[in-house]
Amino acid sequence: MVQKKLREKAKELLSKKEVDLIIGFGEGSQPLRATPVFVRTPEEADRLVWNSFCENNLATYLHKFNRFKVGIVVKGCDARSVTALALEKRFKPEQIVLIGIPCQRMIDRKKLKKAVKGEIVKVREEGDKIIVSAEDGEVVLRRDDFLYPLCKACTHRNPVQETLLVGDRVEEAALTGPNPEAREFEKKSPEERWAFFEKETDRCIRCYACREACPMCYCTECFVDSSNPKWIEKSLSPSDLQFYHIVRAYHQTGRCTNCGACERACPMDIRLTYLTQKLNQEVEELFQFETGVDPGALPPLSTYKADDPQEFIK
Amino acid sequence: MKFEPLKLNKNEFQSFLKELAKDHDLFAPVRLAEGVSVYRRIDSTDEIDLDAFNPQKPLKELFFPQSEAMLRFEKVENRHRVTSADQIKKPRVVLGARACDIQAVSILDDVFLGKEYTDVYFLKKRQSTTLIAFACNSPLSTCFCASTGGGPFDRKGSDLFFIDLGESYLVEPLTDKGKALTQSTLFVKASQHDIAFASELEKKAVQKTDASLPMEGIEKKLDQLMESRFWDRVHEKCIGCGVCTFLCPTCHCFDIVDEAVNEQGQRVRNWDTCLSSLYSLETSGHNPRPSGRERTRQRVMHKFNYFPKNFKKIACVGCGRCIIYCPVNFDIRQVIQDAQKGEVSKNP
Numbered sequence: 113m114v115q116k117k118l119r120e121k122a123k124e125l126l127s128k129k130e131v132d133l134i135i136g137f138g139e140g141s142q143p144l145r146a147t148p149v150f151v152r153t154p155e156e157a158d159r160l161v162w163n164s165f166c167e168n169n170l171a172t173y174l175h176k177f178n179r180f181k182v183g184i185v186v187k188g189c190d191a192r193s194v195t196a197l198a199l200e201k202r203f204k205p206e207q208i209v210l211i212g213i214p215c216q217r218m219i220d221r222k223k224l225k226k227a228v229k230g231e232i233v234k235v236r237e238e239g240d241k242i243i244v245s246a247e248d249g250e251v252v253l254r255r256d257d258f259l260y261p262l263c264k265a266c267t268h269r270n271p272v273q274e275t276l277l278v279g280d281r282v283e284e285a286a287l288t289g290p291n292p293e294a295r296e297f298e299k300k301s302p303e304e305r306w307a308f309f310e311k312e313t314d315r316c317i318r319c320y321a322c323r324e325a326c327p328m329c330y331c332t333e334c335f336v337d338s339s340n341p342k343w344i345e346k347s348l349s350p351s352d353l354q355f356y357h358i359v360r361a362y363h364q365t366g367r368c369t370n371c372g373a374c375e376r377a378c379p380m381d382i383r384l385t386y387l388t389q390k391l392n393q394e395v396e397e398l399f400q401f402e403t404g405v406d407p408g409a410l411p412p413l414s415t416y417k418a419d420d421p422q423e424f425i426k
Numbered sequence: 427m428k429f430e431p432l433k434l435n436k437n438e439f440q441s442f443l444k445e446l447a448k449d450h451d452l453f454a455p456v457r458l459a460e461g462v463s464v465y466r467r468i469d470s471t472d473e474i475d476l477d478a479f480n481p482q483k484p485l486k487e488l489f490f491p492q493s494e495a496m497l498r499f500e501k502v503e504n505r506h507r508v509t510s511a512d513q514i515k516k517p518r519v520v521l522g523a524r525a526c527d528i529q530a531v532s533i534l535d536d537v538f539l540g541k542e543y544t545d546v547y548f549l550k551k552r553q554s555t556t557l558i559a560f561a562c563n564s565p566l567s568t569c570f571c572a573s574t575g576g577g578p579f580d581r582k583g584s585d586l587f588f589i590d591l592g593e594s595y596l597v598e599p600l601t602d603k604g605k606a607l608t609q610s611t612l613f614v615k616a617s618q619h620d621i622a623f624a625s626e627l628e629k630k631a632v633q634k635t636d637a638s639l640p641m642e643g644i645e646k647k648l649d650q651l652m653e654s655r656f657w658d659r660v661h662e663k664c665i666g667c668g669v670c671t672f673l674c675p676t677c678h679c680f681d682i683v684d685e686a687v688n689e690q691g692q693r694v695r696n697w698d699t700c701l702s703s704l705y706s707l708e709t710s711g712h713n714p715r716p717s718g719r720e721r722t723r724q725r726v727m728h729k730f731n732y733f734p735k736n737f738k739k740i741a742c743v744g745c746g747r748c749i750i751y752c753p754v755n756f757d758i759r760q761v762i763q764d765a766q767k768g769e770v771s772k773n774p
Contacts (some may be wrong), residue, residue: 131459140755142568149662168754171664174442176718226774231566315458316491317483321667325753337704346696347493360640378752379482379669414664 114213114279116163118185121278122157123212125183131209134183135173137166143235144221145380148173160185161276164219164237167260169193169373171327178203187215188357188370190270192404193327196367199410201328212275214282217263222381224258256287262372262385271406280348291370294389308383309354315380316353318346322384323360325377326335335359366395366411369403398422429599430532432613433620436594436756442612443471450556454521455481465520476522478564478711480745484675485527486521486534492672492697496547496682500690511692518555519607524562525580526571526745531557531677532583536737537678540563547695547773556603559584563627568746570759573639576743579629596624639759640766641740643666647765648731652723659770664753668699668754670748671725676741679705700724726761733752 113155118136125131136162138149138159144163150173162185170184171193186194191212198205225232230247236333237243242253256264264287271277289295297305320336322331336356345352359375368388375384391410395401399412399422434442446452454474456466463478465488475481475708483492495511510774531552563580571577581587585604586725589596596616599605651657671677681698685691698705701722706715733741742758749757764770 122674141757141760142747143754147757150659150662168486173662176662211760222461230564233567302632311716315462315464317668317672319668319672320702321665324665324667345694346681346683347685347694349493373753377665377667377669379673379753409571 113397115160117278118162118213119157119160120210121152121276121407122160122183125209125211125276126151127154130181131183131291132180132354133177134160134185134211135177136160136185136211137168137170140165142176144219144224144340144393164216164255165221167218167221167326167373167376168325169369169371170198172325172373174208174225174327175330175384178207181207181209183209183211185211185213186271186275187213187218187371188266189215189277189369190327191273192369192402193371195273195404196328196411197330199404200367200414202385205407208417209300210271210273210275211276212271214271214277214279215266215269216282217259217265217266217269219255219258220260227253227258243400253417254338258288260372260376261288261292262370264371265290265292266313266370268369268402268405273407291389291393293386297390299387310350312382312384313353313357314350316348316357316382317380318353318356319379321373321377322374322381325373327373328364328408329360336339338384338412339415357384357387361391364388365391366399366401366413367403398424427449429605431616431621431624432594432599432608433616434597434599434613436590438612439595440471443612443768445520445610446607447471447515449515449522449670452519452521457516461516461765465523469492473695474522476560477560478522479564480524480527480747482673482747482751484745484747485520485531486675486678487521488555489531489536489548489680490697494547494695496693496695512568514554517555518551519558521558522560522586523557524745525559525576525582526743527581527675528557528583529571529574529576529708529743533676533733533737533739533741533743534678536739556585556605556607557583557609558588561587561624561628561631563590565631565632566746566750567604568749570639570744572632572635572637572725572744572747573641573743574740574744578635584661589627591620591623591627594620596620598739618763621734634760636744639744639762641762643732644740644762644765645734647768648727651765651768652727654768656675656765656770657719657723660726660764661718664701664718664722664756665754666701666703666718666721667751667753668697668701669751671699671701671760672697673741673743673747673751675743675747676729679770681705689742700728710767711757725760726765730762730765740761 122134134151137146140147149159166356170192171190228246232244232246234245240255242255244251265284265285270281372385401412447703452467452468453465455478456473457463457475462476463481468687491564499508565578585601599608651740679698680695682695684693707713727739
């Protein structure tokens with residue numbers, strides 16, 4: 113069982129003092145939730161859990177602990193974020209011990225909540241089924257119907273780089289094609305696209321949970337927080353909300369791993385990933401680059417060559 | 427009870443709203459997307475989403491909006507002209523709020539309508555508003571209003587109290603303002619049976635609400651913990667976004683900015699959050715709350731220590747929003763329990 117092996121691995125790393133702490137998931141305080149935990153002693157390693165609600169990208173915590181030697185529990189997408197951050201020199205690669213788990217794909221807790229009458233009080237997974245207890249007793253649901261869209265489209269469920277692997281590798285096969293939401297978005301007319309974007313961003317409360325949940329958003333001063341120069345106002349006017357969301361997405365170009373942490377963090381359920389999926393798609397087509405897959409390849413927008421081979425640049 | 431309880435058939439509910447809308451601006455939970463709602467002014471009564479358990483954004487938004495113009499200014503022929511921003515024109519009725527959110531507004535009264543200062547923006551909205559509360563028949567597992575001095579059927583602060591009986595509502599006028607809204611013939615006298623059924627619903631709801639959170643003595647306990655290592659671990663998982671504070675019905679920090687283009691602009695008051703580094707950053711570049719540790723401590727201390735010191739009550743109503751919507755499942759209940767013990771539990 114993955115969880116048992118994970119705890120054993122964590123105990124070993126901590127007792128041999130190979131890491132100062134391990135960032136992993138612990139049991140959440142409610143059903144459908146896991147919560148980040150920071151484990152420092154072999155005894156504490158028993159707090160680690162692994163299930164389909166380990167949805168956060170824990171790489172976002174590496175900025176907090178960049179003076180330590182850190183073990184971190186990663187899914188395929190999270191592992192790619194770690195590589196991308198190392199390329200941006202946020203820490204030295206030797207500071208990080210990746211505890212990689214081939215991902216079973218995470219369950220969309222909000223979708224699950226909407227599918228059942230009343231509050232879900234208990235949930236368990238059995239193979240390809242999710243069994244939830246709510247108002248009308250137990251309900252059995254198909255796991256595949258409740259995966260996050262990005263997880264359904266994922267082609268890097270196994271960490272691509274070398275990790276201390278816990279669990280067996282899974283076969284890489286997307287249930288849908290890549291970037292499913294971007295493809296849906298592309299089908300719309302320019303007017304429909306704008307209307308969609310406008311409707312989604314309109315309910316933004318500027319809590320910046322999308323920014324904070326993202327490992328790649330780590331600027332000491334975000335452009336929205338700068339008062340001199342002031343790039344953006346702080347109120348809820350539609351133009352400011354739209355501006356924030358466009359710039360947030362653009363700053364991810366060639367850096368996003370399609371983990372979906374931004375969208376999962378949003379308390380207002382704003383659709384966000386169709387924008388970054390589109391950017392990822394463009395970067396892949398134009399530069400044949402996928403974020404965090406090759407630890408030696410710099411993101412295309414961070415490099416310059418006088419003899420850039422791409423025709424569209426010249 | 428000052429007034430006799432009444433009854434409104436659900437078939438008549440729309441007519442009641444239409445009557446109200448004649449002389450009032452109506453506000454109620456409105457659905458923005460599946461599972462997402464906020465309090466908004468409604469133009470058409472079918473926009474109302476009463477199924478929403480508690481809108482994401484709390485009731486405070488109607489009295490203390492996230493972004494509020496305080497005044498406008500412009501330069502006309504070399505002279506500066508300042509005008510007041512839009513004010514309330516019609517009496518307002520808010521419909522569908524739960525007891526927790528209403529209790530929270532009374533907590534905000536202490537801040538905005540205190541002995542020393544009166545905030546005119548808040549005051550005007552408060553004075554012109556009648557609150558129609560809806561009893562909370564099915565509290566969630568994240569609800570702990572019974573631990574914070576309230577309850578799912580708590581009537582304090584409401585003008586009119588609705589209890590959903592299935593086919594109809596039991597309607598309790600609690601103030602003269604509330605009573606005034608029930609003059610129409612749509613309301614009939616409630617039967618003994620209705621009243622008994624409502625109190626049965628109340629009993630069930632109260633039983634379902636977590637009353638076990640140890641709030642007793644939390645203020646004193648936190649006094650001792652100010653400089654404790656306790657905070658080293660409490661904050662770790664917090665990513666420093668503003669979800670918990672923005673969605674909190676009692677959090678009330680704000681920032682005032684001038685928005686100006688060319689020669690005109692407005693002074694705006696925006697919600698702010700103590701969890702952001704920018705909040706406490708000083709002009710010199712010094713930040714007295716340099717990390718998540720101090721910022722998380724501030725959030726907890728303000729609610730459970732500073733606020734009780736100033737106003738003799740905690741600034742938490744147990745609505746559970748900060749627990750439900752936190753991206754990393756930071757649970758304030760756990761912090762309270764741990765603070766009472768003085769150490770962070772190993773198995774949260």
